[in-house]
Amino acid sequence: MKKSRGIHVTVLFALASLLAMGTPVSAATAATDGATDSTASAHATAGSDRRGSDPGVYTNPLAPQVPGDGVVESCADPTVLRGQRAGDSSWYLYCTTDPLNDEDVDTHGDPVFHRVPVMTSQNLVDWTYVGDSFDAAPSWAEPGAALWAPEVIYSSTFDQYYMFVVVTNTASAVSGVEGCDSDSAIGVATSPDPTGPWTFSDTPVVAPRPGGTGCAFLWTYDPDVLGDTIADSGILYYGSYYGGISGAALSLTADGAMADTDAATLVAIDNKYEGANVVQKDGYYYLFASATNCCNGALTGYSVFVGRSTDPLGPYVDREGVSLTAENTGGTPFLTMNGNRWVGTGHNTVFQDAHGDWWTVYHAVDQQDPFFAFQTGFTKRPALLDAIDWVDGWPTVNGGAGASNDREAAPAAQPGQVSRHRYRPDVTQEPKRSLPRYSDEFNGTTIGSAWAWQREDIAPKATSADGVLRIPIQAGDLYVDANSAAVLVRDAPRGDFVIDTRLRVDVPAGCCFNYAQAGILAYGSDDDYVKLTESSIWNTRQTEFAKEISTAPEGWARYGNTVVGPPGDDWTHLRLVVQKLTGAERRDAGEDTHGFTAYTSRDGHAWVKGATWTHSLGDDMRIALVAYGLPDPAANLTAEFDYVRVSTVKERRRG
Incomplete structure (x- = not known):
């Protein structure tokens, strides 16, 4: 946790996520239901409450159904993955460890923390909660460690899924220092199915990284792997404000993964960015990263910035040509507050729908309903969905207008469908x-x-x-x-x-x-x-x-x-x-x-x-x-x- 004076670029995470973990609901064991190049066409998916009478539209926020028990009102640090095996038509949404909604408390009135909740969808709009990924943290974690910011990919070599996740507190045998609660690491778990069951590897992929003496560890947060499917090697991005964002060569094994952290490259400077997501398009790699405070209630200023490079390890520069590792730090605004109800628009994932159009899912804060009802100060972060337009080689959300609060054209979630989203430039x-x-x-x-x-x-x-x-x-x-x-x-x-x-x-x-x-x-x-x-x-x-x-x-x-x-x-x-x-x-x-x-x-x-x-x-x-x-x-x-x-x-x- 870090707080500055004067500029006050506080980079606090939800304190409640650091509390002792509550009992999770259950581990999900099986899936259910097994850029604006769009052209005009009606969307072919079925209508629902999220879409109203028109099956081709939706409104934010996404509100996954909890069968028999309301909706998911908070899905922080979301990541989205389409089923990677032939015949899997589902989409999967994963969230950081948090309660699901305002009523998600135990018999003592304490919040229930779900270890990486999982949702599935056929249309990218109507989602269903199917359970939690884990019953416990890995064996090398301290009791009460939280699991944050999941990233899920598929390996064509090993024909299985890999989930990379932050483990907030590791055992002293792993970190090498007794009594620390800031010795975070990146763990990995494998599963034959995108909804589990997941089996943690016996060791971290990225171990706690000393940033000084004693308990001064760099923030080893927010893993991201380049690509949804890889064979047995790729690039892993990780890091946060204290330590910056790095990229390292990644090797998959049958039961885990290894990252060459000794040869890691800094891709975004420390003390500005976290929450990396890198995608490739038209010869460039685009690094999306979030800045400032994720969890400040109605005054959350969390926002996403972007830079691009011809190399996955950078250097990444913004639209003005300024590097994201420069002292006068670069980064082109991609998603930020626009004056409507949504603030704190950050920690996004970028993906293509079934038609090849680009979208982003991210968390935000409703400034008129910013906290969980059971704990003022514990910021609630629902997931939102919006279209990406590419203008002169640079991505922007809804033509630059940012987070939507009205009816929008829905994505093309299945083959043969086409979204009706159209680029309309924002007012300047x-x-x-x-x-x-x-x-x-x-x-x-x-x-x-x-x-x-x-x-x-x-x-x-x-x-x-x-x-x-x-x-x-x-x-x-x-x-x-x-x-x-x-x-x-x-x-x-x-x-x-x-x-x-x-x-x-x-x-x-x-x-x-x-x-x-x-x-x-x-x-x-x-x-x-x-x-x-x-x-x-x-x-x-x-x-x-x-x-x-x-x-x-x-x-x-x-x-x-x-x-x-x-x-x-x-x-x-x-x-x-x-x-x-x-x-x-x-x-x-x-x-x-x-x-x-x-x-x-x-x-x-x-x-x-x-x-x-x-x-x-x-x-x-x-x-x-x-x-x-x-x-x-x-x-x-x-x-x-x-x-x-x-x-x-x-x-x-x-x-």
């Missing part, structure tokens, strides 16, 4: 008409009178010269009740508007200047704002996009964040679009009044669209600049703002 926003009254080129020798410090008594000595505003980075913060940083504010327009700035932060290369940051805010108060900054996070530089609220129910978060595109090597361009919400938009957003969409650019020309947070900042919403987060004021670092330009909004459809 950009400046239209300049609003000089609210803008500043900083051409004077003093800060203009339109600006004022929110806390003048602690304000740094800012200067304006040569067309640049310079603000020393304070050893302060603006997080929940720790409001010890000064904020430079000015009035904002009443209607929709765009804030643009060009800035740089003179943080030296390398680690660590946590969490020095500078950027722009839509500011209601110290406890109600939306923030877009360039930030230093351990060994990385990232663009943080955050939201804070002043009040929340007990046990709910007040601060949440995600990230956008990579910062520039010198100057970084930040853009925040503010638009009023109406009608269904407001209802989806829990009656928030405005949507705030982030963009970043390395050169001021090619812009990366990021997430949309919603918020209600009132009629006194202002524009603000900040420069804070440095723990050591003796470092004497400065943020420079070239301008602040405010404009009206123009919308267009990209692509």
Whole structure:
């Protein structure tokens, strides 16, 4: 578990998953029922409650039926596999260890943790829960170890299935250190059938990896194997924030697997990514990985980013050409919040349907129903399904619109079927008409009178010269009740508007200047704002996009964040679009009044669209600049703002 200050890119997993395991329901022993190149055609599968009267549509979230006992309301870290043997027409969905729904408690009222629940489907929309993969953790695990983030493949050589899974806590004989609970590893189990029974190998595929002395182990999480079927060798990806994501050669045996971890290659930098999924298309390998906090309730900012490479072990670069291992870390947003009910859209799996069209299944958080009913703070993560469009060689969800909340065209789950999904490019926003009254080129020798410090008594000595505003980075913060940083504010327009700035932060290369940051805010108060900054996070530089609220129910978060595109090597361009919400938009957003969409650019020309947070900042919403987060004021670092330009909004459809 890791929590940062300043940028607060918390990477917490559901704490409840670390509790002692409850009794699983039963081990599944048998299957039941044994990109937009689509063309127009009716979908041929049978209708159901999930589809309404039209068999060719569905709505999120997926809600697998628990026979005689409701539906599966949480399916975190999902992975999807089509039956790989001839004649197997089923699809299989596997989830991380969690309760199934709000009522899934034992006689004492404690949650029941299911060790890798399994669902089956004939149409990729209507799923049925058929049991759990395991009754117990492997013999080399500590009692109470959880099993996370399953990955299932088929071996044509051995004619059996392999499940790779995180084992969160290993025995001291495996890790070599007594008394640790963070010595995670990757285990593997084999089965003749995709629903089990599964038999664990006697040793880990990836053993606990020391990250220092004592119990400092790297996070050995989130396995992914390249391909659904392999012969007896392939590539295994694994890792998380603490340690980064690596790829290693994988060899299968009749009863397990081995990975050449001594020759592993780092494919995504530490302190930004986890949850790898790699697929191959048109000569490229695409690495999908998730960033920020998976489990922060209604303020979960978890999002998926993508890079591509001509080699399965990289280097992977984003659409701007920036490597996912660079300090100014690359990654093109693939799936992130779009302003509707779904936040925390992450840890995805990518696959092709029976017609060859591309889809993604991922978990998300309903911001109006974020927690299990039996435990506030335990984030519930249902599985969602959406179409992938490929635009100029890059994947995007629903044309860039992201997670769907309305009726969508269903996949082609069986041979001969065709999905009715059609590519429709998402709306993008950009400046239209300049609003000089609210803008500043900083051409004077003093800060203009339109600006004022929110806390003048602690304000740094800012200067304006040569067309640049310079603000020393304070050893302060603006997080929940720790409001010890000064904020430079000015009035904002009443209607929709765009804030643009060009800035740089003179943080030296390398680690660590946590969490020095500078950027722009839509500011209601110290406890109600939306923030877009360039930030230093351990060994990385990232663009943080955050939201804070002043009040929340007990046990709910007040601060949440995600990230956008990579910062520039010198100057970084930040853009925040503010638009009023109406009608269904407001209802989806829990009656928030405005949507705030982030963009970043390395050169001021090619812009990366990021997430949309919603918020209600009132009629006194202002524009603000900040420069804070440095723990050591003796470092004497400065943020420079070239301008602040405010404009009206123009919308267009990209692509």
